[in-house]
Amino acid sequence: MKSRLLILMAYLTGWTGWLLVSRVLFLIYQSQTSQLNPAAIAGVFANGLRMDLSTAGYLTMIPALLITLLPNWSSPKLARSLRIITLIELIVVSLITVADLEVFRTWGFHLDITPLHYLTSPREAAASVAASPILSLTTLFVGMLLVGDYYFKRLIHPLLLRLNPIRWWVATPLLLTATAALVIPIRGGLQLAPMNVSAVYFSPVAFANYAAVTPQWNFMHSVLERNKYGKNPFSFFPKGQASRTLKPLFQPVRNQQSLLTNPKPNVILIVWESFTAKTVAGLGGRAGVTPEFEKLSHEGILFNQLFASGDRSEKGLIALLSGFPAQATASIMTLPTKSAKLPTLGEKFRKAGYETSFYYGGETEFANIKSYLYHNQFGRIISKPDFKSSDWNSKWGAHDHVVYSRILSDLSGAKQPFFVSLFTLSSHEPFEVPMPTVFSGTDEESLFLNSMYYADRSLGEFIAQAKKQPWWANTLIVITADHGHRLPVLSTDRVRDFHIPMLWLGGALKAKPQVIDRIGSQTDLAATLLHQLKVDATDFKWSRDLLNPQNRPFAYFAFNNGFGVVQPNRHLLFDNTSRQLISSNGVIQKQDIELGEAYEEESYQDFLNK
Structure with a gap:
């Protein structure tokens, strides 16, 4: 039982550390980082940690459910399954990290579903990508996969091989409780408002706030919201008619009535x-x-x-x-x-x-x-x-x-x-x-x-x-x-x-x-x-x-x-x-x-x- 709980902790801390390193890479990659003083940089990491933990909680959830719901699996079988799951997660997370570096540098916002719209126009998409340092980004992507896989093999894999099958009525209640506890970091704590972008904003400097946002969380949120706002569901008139209908409502100001003693009061x-x-x-x-x-x-x-x-x-x-x-x-x-x-x-x-x-x-x-x-x-x-x-x-x-x-x-x-x-x-x-x-x-x-x-x-x-x-x-x-x-x-x-x-x-x-x-x-x-x-x-x-x-x-x-x-x-x-x-x-x-x-x-x- 203790080993299983240690595996869950290893996943959560491992993903959190991995995202922390990703934030370091983001700051190194972006030229706007020079605008930030040491206090602002510290604020980026301190405030971004909540969203890192939220993302790590999501990434830990699937391995946690596998360990919880299949307590009698053999160690080698569980180890092979978790390595495949972890590798898939590493590929997705690393790909978002690398793509986000260039998306933010070029467009000034974190990766969301916007670039996916360009896939309907492959030629234009290829032209946009052509200006990016593809070789450097690919090398970074492969390096991140290797580092993540190394962490799994050195710290998590040995714990998995030492597991012994146990009966479900002994393991499942406690492990389900531990898995359910992941909801706390996922929602960003016990406060009223669940995790959202505002939770990590802390500075009047816009780039500092953007740097505190975890790209993987931002992308996932964008995907979940993608179908909410498409075409205008309130298209009632031929093109231009609605605008013409509203025009009489907005008239230029003439003979302005002044209510104030001066034009610049508190x-x-x-x-x-x-x-x-x-x-x-x-x-x-x-x-x-x-x-x-x-x-x-x-x-x-x-x-x-x-x-x-x-x-x-x-x-x-x-x-x-x-x-x-x-x-x-x-x-x-x-x-x-x-x-x-x-x-x-x-x-x-x-x-x-x-x-x-x-x-x-x-x-x-x-x-x-x-x-x-x-x-x-x-x-x-x-x-x-x-x-x-x-x-x-x-x-x-x-x-x-x-x-x-x-x-x-x-x-x-x-x-x-x-x-x-x-x-x-x-x-x-x-x-x-x-x-x-x-x-x-x-x-x-x-x-x-x-x-x-x-x-x-x-x-x-x-x-x-x-x-x-x-x-x-x-x-x-x-x-x-x-x-x-x-x-x-x-x-x-x-x-x-x-x-x-x-x-x-x-x-x-x-x-x-x-x-x-x-x-x-x-x-x-x-x-x-x-x-x-x-x-x-x-x-x-x-x-x-x-x-x-x-x-x-x-x-x-x-x-x-x-x-x-x-x-x-x-x-x-x-x-x-x-x-x-x-x-x-x-x-x-x-x-x-x-x-x-x-x-x-x-x-x-x-x-x-x-």
Whole structure:
């Protein structure tokens, strides 16, 4: 039994070491390595180790199952079988390692299924390969096979020959437990989010993050995802018609209304988890849930007809920070190779001379948020590990008031101008908050309302303290939501689930308190804000300036394989599967549905093109 467990450990450590050496070869091969200082190089190995262990866990799984399920095989037979399996794995892993070296050097991204597309054009593929150092790469490939096989023969093979057959009821339970334990390194640990690319991102230097990614894991993930996003499933119109249908929605800005005392204020963007308009009495919601926000809404500029672009946090962050609409059957944040091609507010602010930072009390590895944040070029990313565990709730991370306090502390004496983005989490399920119950009851709706009350109270305390800071006079604070929520249940109209507030306030506002009732989307924040800062917003092609009177009032949102469209005096929800309206309000005409279909077709095609 002990020998069998030692074999499993030898496989796991052997593959981990093999991948470690591969990372050394990658850094030697790539010229960008000269950009990295010793601390960054150390970070590449320290952070990449989690993905190496995950990959090694996958590679160990097949030998582990063979040893576990066939405990009475003879040693020579088991040794021969495992050597064949190991050799096959070595060939595949070594081939990916060698190919990745040249793919990254040439194209700047890790090997995925993209090069496989060229196999349909052999002549072009051969021309692309011709410029590569084939002899050197082949020599390296053969050398890696020989080294891997040598390790097997010297360390694993002797252990296999010493095995004696044992009865299955003695060996199988313990070995199955050991095999099942491989799930821990495979998923990257015991944290909420399983292993993904964001788990190894750690640096504002893009190449350092790329170097921390294990090529074999990246390729395997790409293969598994290959069939999800092919042709556009939402092609409803002849070529060019959808684009022409959408053109009237996007009008150039004329006679820009200025709301600010100067075009370069500090900006704090607060993205409030699940902040539905149904909890704001002034927006037709339930009274007494968000009294602090109600009070603040009379001090600033309230956009009362804003709608979330999607129904998940990662879609809302993309909509706010990149002005990119949510997709009905995909999430671009979960695909770093695509989200890396989006324009971002973080990058715009940094180029404009701002100090940038992002705060979140939870795990930024979730849904690949971290990779997207680094693409935003945030100078500092503060997340769950930066807070005491005593300040965490049971599931997600640090409570809102703790994160607000950290922001106030960090901004004391901070260089200006700054752009700070905060993503709250206390109003996320399981709705645990560090305060006495305000809404009695243990049902889900009562817990949700209680968490919203706490989030509102934390916001009010933060604003009260912010007003005392020297930077307040030159600061714009934007408060909005990542998405709406199905709770509280006020009606059967699902459009209300996507209705969210947005409030601008702060010392940098020169405009008097007012309500702007023009219908718009989360995606419109980017253009509206950047135009106020006199910064070009052309890259944000889906974002419309909410202050532009020439723009037609309109909001589009996506949910699971469906979309919604909101226009003056009417709105609709449409199901893609049945090709029918789910619900509607007001007089809906054929062109209203076609407008939504055109938006869905064009935005999804843009997603595919990234």
